[in-house]
Amino acid sequence: MRNIIAFVAGLFFGGGLLVSGMTNTAKVQGWLDVFGAWDPTLAFVMGGAMIPMALAWAYTKGRTPVVGGSFPAKPDPKLGRNLVVGSVLFGAGWATAGLCPGPAIASLSFGGMSLWIFFAAMLGGMLIAPVFKAQLEKMDR
Amino acid sequence: MHIDYIYGLIGGLLIGTGGAIYLIGNGRIMGASGIIGGLVDKSGWSTAAERIIFLAGVFLMPLIVIQFWERTETNITNNVVQLIAAGLLVGVGTRIANGCTSGHGVCGISRLSLRGIVATVFYIGAGGLTMATLRHVLGLI
Numbered sequence: 001m002r003n004i005i006a007f008v009a010g011l012f013f014g015g016g017l018l019v020s021g022m023t024n025t026a027k028v029q030g031w032l033d034v035f036g037a038w039d040p041t042l043a044f045v046m047g048g049a050m051i052p053m054a055l056a057w058a059y060t061k062g063r064t065p066v067v068g069g070s071f072p073a074k075p076d077p078k079l080g081r082n083l084v085v086g087s088v089l090f091g092a093g094w095a096t097a098g099l100c101p102g103p104a105i106a107s108l109s110f111g112g113m114s115l116w117i118f119f120a121a122m123l124g125g126m127l128i129a130p131v132f133k134a135q136l137e138k139m140d141r
Numbered sequence: 142m143h144i145d146y147i148y149g150l151i152g153g154l155l156i157g158t159g160g161a162i163y164l165i166g167n168g169r170i171m172g173a174s175g176i177i178g179g180l181v182d183k184s185g186w187s188t189a190a191e192r193i194i195f196l197a198g199v200f201l202m203p204l205i206v207i208q209f210w211e212r213t214e215t216n217i218t219n220n221v222v223q224l225i226a227a228g229l230l231v232g233v234g235t236r237i238a239n240g241c242t243s244g245h246g247v248c249g250i251s252r253l254s255l256r257g258i259v260a261t262v263f264y265i266g267a268g269g270l271t272m273a274t275l276r277h278v279l280g281l282i
Binding site (some may be wrong): 115 | 145148150151153155156158161162168170178181191196197201206212213216228229232233234239241245250251252255259260264268270273275282
């Protein structure tokens, strides 16, 4: 059951990323290009995505997931260095190629060699990230 | 309204529906970087099957849709240095920050998570500054 649900969710996510235009790096870079030809499409994508998600969060109150267990608790609102530093690094990379992790997977089948190079580098970054994360957490204490 | 904004909104609704299915069904947050990163750094190996199957869905749906709808424009750069730098930054950053556009952005903001809102402000801010610097100051991209 878990796997079927995950697969269906993945199909919606991947389809949505393609339909929304977020696999087109020019649209993402256009959103970030406030001093150039600014493209507001991403705001429509984010806004659209938040409607079912907000309804889903409302639905979770007093209920449990279909497969059992419990819903993820709201995280401790503590804002550490890792949240800020990580987001700044992510944002810089996001602008550099116009890709974030979801759209990278969604366009892997048709994006050619460039997508695979980006994807491999992203996995490399994810592999070394725990070292930096531990350092930043040490500084927070 | 520009047709791209309508596609953005429809795609966004699909993305949010995927997130809602994943949350209500499996009780998990649909964050692309967390789902991939957990496989890369072994932290998510206990739920590896669910993660891989989710990612298979994200990969497959666009591949199916493009058979009927030529929506394969990525505008991705073929500059290898740019791709590797971007991939590393996205990989390291999202894992240090514990989330990306889907996890912090879509799933976090829709439950009014302070961490999600702060992360989104920082990655969009850093993305905008990077874009301005690379495109308008240095003229590199």
